[in-house]
Amino acid sequence: MYQLKEKEMIFVFTGPDGSGRKTVADMVGSTLGINKVLSYTTRAKRPAETDGQDYHFIxxxxxxxxxxxxxxxxxxxxxxxxxxxxxxxxxxMFRDNDFIYLILNAEGARMLKQRYGEKVTRLFIYVDRDIIIERQKELGVSDEVLDQHFKHYDEDMAYMPECKHAFENMDLAHTVFAVTNVLEQYMSRDLLEKD
Known part of the structure; x- marks a missing residue:
């Protein structure tokens, strides 16, 4: 297992399916120049997904x-x-950067936190169930996919208190701005300690 160096840190974005956690994470990562670690999955690729960008499909x-x-x-x-x-x-990913991010469900986020402790900061992104339904229907998502999104909604929401930060994603630009500000504080803390 890779041992994180003193200044290295992992940001984990989690929350219910359909909450926009991936979009928020990728926009924040791009803004701050943080590398994303991709998950490997055995599930079929969805139409809008790209292998090596969304997941490693195996x-x-x-x-x-x-x-x-x-x-x-x-x-x-x-x-x-x-x-x-x-x-x-x-x-x-740590070769080029002291900070990386991942997008995980509650179980995966919990495992990483247990493994790396204080080196992992969990960011919970969520929205109300009705808003997810409304947004997904606007995107033309099928009822089958919607049902899949909500299969674990309550279980995912119950994980929020374990996370260090929680953001209700009502407005994407506002959420990205808020998350970016929080992560910048973690990233600049190391710079301040070196002075």
Missing amino acids: SEDEFKRALANDEFIEAVEIDGVHYGIKDKDIEE
Whole structure:
């Protein structure tokens, strides 16, 4: 397992499906120049997704081989689909940056926090269930996908108190601004300590 150096830190974005956590995380990451570590998954690629940008899409056999070889630092199964983060990917991302971010569900976020403790800061992004429904319908999301989003909604919301920061994503620009300000404080803290 990769041992984080003194100044290195992991930001984990979590929250219910459909809350905009990925969009917020990617916009904040881009604004602050923070590298994203991608999860590996055995689920089928959705129409708007790109392999190597949203996830590493791999077969069930590939996932099982990597699991058997102890390549994953975090691996979960949700509704028969496997997701995992590889230790080597975390190490590689820290070569260029003292800060990285990941987008994980509650179980994955909890595992990473247990493993790295204070080096992990969890950011919970959420919106009310009715707003998710409204936004998803505007995007033309099918009822089947909506049902999938809400399968774990209550369970995901129950994780909020464990996270250091929570942001209600009512307005994307406002949320990105608020999250960016919080992360800048963590990032500049190291600069201040060096003076």
